[in-house]
Amino acid sequence: MANYKLYCMGESGNAYKVALMLDLCRLSWEAVWVDFFHGETRAPEFRSKLNEQGEVPVLEHGGKRLSQSGVILDYLAEITGKFGAKSEDERREIWRWILFDNHKFTANLATLRYLVQFAKTGETPVTEFLRARAINAMKIVDHHLGDKPFIIGERATIADLSMVGYLYYGDELTVPLGGFVNIERWMDRVKALPGWKHPYDVMPRKPGKAAS
Secondary structure, eight states, X not given: OOSEEEEEOTTOHHHHHHHHHHHHTTOOEEEEEOOGGGTGGGSHHHHHHTOTTOOSOEEEETTEEEESHHHHHHHHHHHHOOSSOSSHHHHHHHHHHHHHIIIIIHHHHHHHXXXXXXXXXXXXXXXXXXXXXXXXXXXXXXXXXXXXXXXXXXXXXXXXXXXXXXXXXXXXXXXXXXXXXXXXXXXHHHHTSTTOOOHHHHSOSSSSOOOO
């Protein structure tokens, strides 16, 4: 029986951040598919039993139920001793980038992807606004990675797993990655970590198991 249960779906970059951490740490876990596109996260049962915020991911472990990817990553780093901070200064730097990710990086990339890829809105002033904000955020990250292999320095941490989560969806983002050389190299370094898998290979997109 798996030690961890992750409520997720293959299309969720935020859930992928956690799934990737679980795999990189070689933890025994089970993916439970959530039917987001048919309103499962908005249902009273989901909100009362799993997450009142109506979102995935949700992680269950040892009698705990956690939501919000950054919180879950921090929890897993603490209990495994992997991809976490080695000093208070590192801890603050990790959270500085996770908060940036949630506010400006993932926030814009994910919303833009949802509108264009899933809601099929086409190009609108809203998507143009989000794409501009996403590109500006990517410029910041690309510049930051100009003199270091990972977000806080020489090793990967949960800051990297948080920030890179949506980037592996490629063309679905409708934001060109080709001009951001440092980001592309960083993505390759994370991809080279033992246990890495593409989001659609590690989480299901329908009832049943993810592709292998």
